[in-house]
Amino acid sequence: MDLISSCDGKRIIDVGSGTTTLVDSLIDNEYDVTVLDISSEALRILSVRHGQNLKYIRGDLSESLDLGNFEIWHDRAVLHFLLKESERLSYVQNLESCIQSGGHAVIETFSRDGAQMCCGLDLYTYDEALLTELLGDKWILIDSIRHTHINPFGGERPYISTIFRRV
Template sequence: MQSNAQHWDAAYNDADTTQLGWYQKEHAVSMDLISSCDGKKLIDVGAGATTLVDTLLSHYYEVTVLDVSSEALRILSKRHGNNMKYIQGDLTKKLQLGKFDIWHDRAVLHFLLKDEERKSYVENLESCIGSGGFAVIETFSTDGAQMCCGLDLHTYDEDMLTDLLGDKWTLIDAIRHTHINPFGGERPYISTIFKRQ
């Protein structure tokens, strides 16, 4: 059976990344949320081959990207070389990530289907975002698609994300919006900012 890393490597291998379902050319919602947070040191988890990092770098963010797929990281490092840091890692395992002002996740949390995987995700988040820091978390919303890239999803609304993060975190903002994928499909998202107390 294919591992999670192999599944994602296969998705990125030789792919036209502009044709991946989650590809977006503009990052208005993500950038609006991120730029309203204090700090410039950011980790983008489940970064894939995102062009969000191009925008972040042009706005002088100090960017670290993390992904389970070494193929995705290869695509990013080809584009950005030493301008960013790269971590190959699985968010469902305990990771040593360092310290950041902002955690950004667009479309990885919703792939974690088991309680213990989500618990590890939150432990990794809390290991690198201290008091006063931010988590910008964007997932498919409960009223949208329940699968992506051939995988089942655990979708969210604001209350579910608030419950998952627990009482160390305060919900600052939540935006519902729809991503149109490259094939014209509508993918409703919930995008949130949480601040750590």
């Protein structure tokens, strides 16, 4: 919430939302929230919790999607599952399709110096330079925080949380 509230705007898309409780805080803070996930079960669970207080998109970020317009893109823990370059490029194209100049992307992934697998899945992890290279020259890195997330099993998961602004 600290990272998101430092960005201008209230129209936000949370991609790879899962069943995150972040959306509860966003709604409490009067954000206009759209959630996107590849999992219809995750979206079903969120819809039971929030009904019409959220907008829902079922979609695969590694494919070309028609998303609409937002001021803030938030991703915690989906980008690092995209292993193929073509998937990562689609992710960036989807980001650019819905965040215009002046908008922000808050992107949080497992960091390069942390775990290289999660839930039995391989990861493509990041540092500031790799994220900046992936997003390209339409984006400026304006903040980056390193922190350690403790997962539900007690494991330490070093994270990188970044804010980019579209030029």
